[in-house]
Amino acid sequence: MSHNLLYKLEKALKKNNNSKDIEFHCRNFLQKYPGNIRVSTILKKVVQQQATDDILENKKRIQEYFNSDQIEKAIKLSLDMLLIYPNDAELYGALGDIHKKSNDFFQALNYYKKAFTVNNHYEKISSKLYKFLLTHKPEEFLPEWSTGFELLLTNKKYLGHTKIYMIVNQGIQYLKKNSDFEQLSRIVYTHGSFEIDINKFNEELTQTIKNKIINLSKLSLLLMCIEETLICNIEIERMLTFFRAFILLNVEDNEFVENIKILIEKLSINCFHNDYIFYISKVEKEKLDKIKSNLLLKQNDHTSNNSVKLLCLSMYENLYNFSLNSKINLDALPEKIKKLCIHNPQREKIISEKIKSFTVIKDKTSIKVKEQYETFPYPRWSYTDTYLEKTDINNYLNSLGLQFPNNNILRKDIQSLLIGGCGTGKEAAEIGELLPNLKIKAIDLSKTSLSYAIRKCEELKIKNVEFLNGDILNLEQINKKFDIVVSNGVIHHMENPILGCKKLIETLNKNGLLKLSLYSKTARKNLVIYRNKAKTLNLHDANSLRNFRNEIITDNNTNLNWMTKISDFYSLNDFKDFICHELEHTFTIEKIKSLIKEFNLEFCGFQNINNLHEKFSNYYDTSKYLYDLDYWEEFEENNPETFKSMYQFWCQKNY
Numbered sequence: 001m002s003h004n005l006l007y008k009l010e011k012a013l014k015k016n017n018n019s020k021d022i023e024f025h026c027r028n029f030l031q032k033y034p035g036n037i038r039v040s041t042i043l044k045k046v047v048q049q050q051a052t053d054d055i056l057e058n059k060k061r062i063q064e065y066f067n068s069d070q071i072e073k074a075i076k077l078s079l080d081m082l083l084i085y086p087n088d089a090e091l092y093g094a095l096g097d098i099h100k101k102s103n104d105f106f107q108a109l110n111y112y113k114k115a116f117t118v119n120n121h122y123e124k125i126s127s128k129l130y131k132f133l134l135t136h137k138p139e140e141f142l143p144e145w146s147t148g149f150e151l152l153l154t155n156k157k158y159l160g161h162t163k164i165y166m167i168v169n170q171g172i173q174y175l176k177k178n179s180d181f182e183q184l185s186r187i188v189y190t191h192g193s194f195e196i197d198i199n200k201f202n203e204e205l206t207q208t209i210k211n212k213i214i215n216l217s218k219l220s221l222l223l224m225c226i227e228e229t230l231i232c233n234i235e236i237e238r239m240l241t242f243f244r245a246f247i248l249l250n251v252e253d254n255e256f257v258e259n260i261k262i263l264i265e266k267l268s269i270n271c272f273h274n275d276y277i278f279y280i281s282k283v284e285k286e287k288l289d290k291i292k293s294n295l296l297l298k299q300n301d302h303t304s305n306n307s308v309k310l311l312c313l314s315m316y317e318n319l320y321n322f323s324l325n326s327k328i329n330l331d332a333l334p335e336k337i338k339k340l341c342i343h344n345p346q347r348e349k350i351i352s353e354k355i356k357s358f359t360v361i362k363d364k365t366s367i368k369v370k371e372q373y374e375t376f377p378y379p380r381w382s383y384t385d386t387y388l389e390k391t392d393i394n395n396y397l398n399s400l401g402l403q404f405p406n407n408n409i410l411r412k413d414i415q416s417l418l419i420g421g422c423g424t425g426k427e428a429a430e431i432g433e434l435l436p437n438l439k440i441k442a443i444d445l446s447k448t449s450l451s452y453a454i455r456k457c458e459e460l461k462i463k464n465v466e467f468l469n470g471d472i473l474n475l476e477q478i479n480k481k482f483d484i485v486v487s488n489g490v491i492h493h494m495e496n497p498i499l500g501c502k503k504l505i506e507t508l509n510k511n512g513l514l515k516l517s518l519y520s521k522t523a524r525k526n527l528v529i530y531r532n533k534a535k536t537l538n539l540h541d542a543n544s545l546r547n548f549r550n551e552i553i554t555d556n557n558t559n560l561n562w563m564t565k566i567s568d569f570y571s572l573n574d575f576k577d578f579i580c581h582e583l584e585h586t587f588t589i590e591k592i593k594s595l596i597k598e599f600n601l602e603f604c605g606f607q608n609i610n611n612l613h614e615k616f617s618n619y620y621d622t623s624k625y626l627y628d629l630d631y632w633e634e635f636e637e638n639n640p641e642t643f644k645s646m647y648q649f650w651c652q653k654n655y
Contacts, residue, residue: 026039059090062091062094071101075095078095086118092114093112096112096132105136109132117151126155130152130167132148133148133170133171134170149167150221150224160384160386161383165229168225168231172222172231178216184216198249209246214256226267226269229273229383230273231270232564232570234560243263247267264312265336269336271314274571274572275572276316276572277570278546288313291312292322294306294309295309311334314341318345319341320341320342348451348455352450355451361445362471363495369493373423374448375448377448378573379568379574380571386430390434400607402605403604405604416483417440417483418440418482420490421489421490422442425450426456427486428440428442429453432457435464436464440465441480442467443475454467472490472491475506478507481509485507488517488646489517491516491518492586501599505653510655513653514651515651516649518592519586520643521586522588526563539576562641566645596651602652603651604627607649609648616632
């Protein structure tokens with residue numbers, strides 16, 4: 001073996017600044033000594049690095065062309081690179097951006113979709129496609145746009161709850177442009193209210209509706225949308241309510257229901273998500289009673305039509321309770337419905353029996369609130385919003401745009417967090433996912449809510465959250481202090497919110513942080529009339545809540561434009577919490593100032609939700625007034641819907 005050749009190669013490697021030189025010496029060496037493993041490995045690495053450097057340099061050049069509006073050059077170089085690297089998602093994404101900039105939206109969408117197809121794990125592409133679909137809305141129904149929505153919903157990994165919700169509700173709005181949907185919509189609205197007697201439709205109209213529903217049941221985007229999450233649009237809700245009623249009242253038509261079984265399944269899942277909030281007409285109630293009686297009489301009959309009837313029934317109620325009161329075999333139901341309606345409740349029942357309580361709940365108001373959430377756990381959620389990389393608590397706090405008067409809290413190792421009133425655990429799960437090194441205790445009055453929370457955390461493999469049953473008024477019985485206490489939408493449901501706040505603060509360590517979310521009196525003034533009316537009614541069961549909500553919808557004096565923008569309006573359990581809660585206090589910024597003063601707290605800022613800080617900056621200098629509650633008070637006065645989702649703010653304990 002030539003020592004001279006080996007010497008030259010080793011010298012080139014030591015310099016490590018000229019890959020071409022290293023490649024030359026490697027190839028020269030291998031010509032004389034082919035098969036040398038060490039040198040072959042070096043050559044392979046060098047060639048790979050050169051390719052990486054080449055593509056990075058060209059991507060940089062593409063971006064420069066893009067920034068300087070040299071569109072043709074950017075397109076040509078991107079396409080040339082794709083000939084060499086046909087599976088590079090970033091290059092397809094760049095072409096999508098270039099064509100979007102040129103207002104060539106069809107090509108832009110095609111390249112975004114191609115990027116997603118070659119690499120659906122590339123997070124930036126998911127974000128690009130998401131923004132594109134929410135920004136660009138064609139005037140007619142186009143299959144190309146549909147497949148864009150479908151791609152995102154098929155690959156939900158990088159979306160999270162909020163983005164899934166946005167895509168679904170944008171997608172379902174887009175589907176209104178479909179000709180079959182448009183025609184059915186005209187039929188529905190011709191007949192006015194939700195109280196439609198479909199039995200009065202003539203034969204021709206009935207057949208037309210059947211054909212339209214069959215056509216729509218073949219639209220994969222429609223099926224995806226109604227399966228994924230809540231549909232928050234009254235017009236669409238009216239359509240889905242009509243679909244459900246029409247299917248139920250035509251369940252004896254075997255050919256029709258067999259053709260749309262997949263639609264029935266997806267509607268059942270959607271109705272489970274919304275806690276069966278859709279209005280039920282008298283005709284539907286009568287039909288449901290007949291179906292139940294028929295199923296109970298033929299409990300051992302597993303014919304196809306009986307299976308479909310059972311599936312239809314699952315559009316109207318959770319079959320778990322029905323199965324407990326009968327010997328009906330539910331094995332014929334689709335797997336996802338069995339999981340949602342049977343297996344999950346069974347698991348939650350087992351969990352509920354094992355939940356630890358740190359106190360006996362004795363307060364009268366607490367008992368009433370507990371009873372509400374045992375019957376109407378809030379909220380029912382499927383996905384978290386944590387799709388970002390895991391982080392630590394200090395980075396998380398720094399990302400919130402807050403100011404901490406005593407920065408010692410950020411210099412020490414924050415280890416513990418308490419959630420006072422965790423409900424069904426969505427927030428606990430999100431914090432637990434995002435901050436895996438943080439020890440979290442989450443408490444709630446309702447074991448039904450807690451069992452849901454525990455089951456979801458089991459599914460998500462979140463192990464740093466401990467759930468306990470008990471009352472904030474008895475927090476001292478936990479016998480533990482925390483670095484951070486979070487209580488969102490809780491103390492305003494207590495008889496004495498100030499006492500509740502005191503109990504939370506007492507559990508904080510020195511310089512500890514408190515996050516509170518409280519109802520705004522200004523933002524909720526439109527609800528007062530309905531809350532007052534709800535107090536006079538006996539709204540403790542699903543049917544009375546549905547009827548009251550329908551009354552609100554059909555009341556011409558209702559400010560639906562405001563109310564129906566709130567997602568809590570579209571789920572029965574959420575609606576109960578939203579308008580018909582057992583007890584509710586509202587706050588003003590003046591009251592918040594008073595609370596902060598009473599407990600010697602320092603205001604750290606409102607959480608920047610929905611670009612709140614940016615909106616504030618349109619009125620005031622944020623460098624001076626972002627943490628000044630006097631200016632926020634003035635801001636809310638001029639923008640009364642600012643805190644419609646609640647005041648969400650942080651404070652720091654001064655002792």
